[in-house]
Amino acid sequence: MSAGRLVVGVSGGSGIPYALNVLRALRELDVETHLVVTSGAKRVMTAEGGPQLADLTALATVTHDDRDLAASIASGSFRTAGMLVVPCSAGTLAKVAGGFADNLLARAAHVTLKERRRLVLVLREDPLPRPMLLNMLAAHDAGATVMTASPGFYHAPGDVEELLHFVTARVLDQFGLDVPGFRRWREPPRQKAEG
Template sequence: MALPPRIVVGLSGASGMPYALDLLRTLEGQAEVHLVVSQGAKRVLWEEMGLHPKDLEALAQRVYRDTDLGAPIASGSFPTRGMVVVPCSATTLGKIAYGLADTLLTRAAYVHLKERRPLVLVPRETPLPLPTLKAMVQAAEAGAVVLPASPGFYHRPKEIGDLLGFITQRILDHLGLPVRRAPRWGEEALPGEE
């Protein structure tokens, strides 16, 4: 029996925790999740969802402190399928883009870049100032996928979960996980079309 793919999920201190929760719930039973939650993410998680990091422990096989730079995910010798930072704050994005690995989350992202493994960064902030735009370009040039939490509407979402699922599906696609979370373009005919 094949082992499930190992995925690192980082939560940083930006608005958009419902995206993180949707991804974690979708990965249940589909991947071995290694979770790291930044100090800023803890506050946003409470503000947006009324949750504590302990509430997420059941959604991951392993949870790390962001200060634990000796954790397995800080080493390139620890194999993974990829990593996603969702939501990705502008500060975290900037640190990753320029190789500043001063926390476990940023170190794990650095490892994914240096090992040429998929790294998906999901910023949600808007509008975007020039320093953040430059950091996005730098991150993309370094090998990351910058996937803004900007859902499409061609699948005619009826509830917030449909919008969250759209972003989760794009993340899963970039991690190479064949998990279905949202319809794809052309899967459902529009009304009046046969």
């Protein structure tokens, strides 16, 4: 397995800034990223007016077209440390839970599960209806880690970037990656080096 290579999926849930923050952190950590963005995510970007596709692709090592089911990340022989989907829409969650691979993001997630690699789905939607809760459980039972984009406040965040950073750090913890500047529970603040 290549510990320095991750697939990053971005689907059509609100929360594209989380994807941007994750890609920034992975670039700083020198992790090779294979980005796939769904058509739904592109619509959300336009509607929300935040980070756009060019912002995400500028941070990725390789970008794949979501319609290309023959891309490298569609095969289990393409070795990675796993995949994360941030944000993960309710529709994408349902596809992962049901094994329905009609686009590259869903196919790459399916491959990640079949190869027993880590798959992290980061949801950002409330309230959670029963079908979504059942799909979360089914995805969990299939081997995925289901997380919500729910930042903590024990680190006394001063701005939105710090809230995004918290979620990024917790997501990347799932891959054994330490995000610089993340303060864990009961961990004292780090002293800045004098220079």
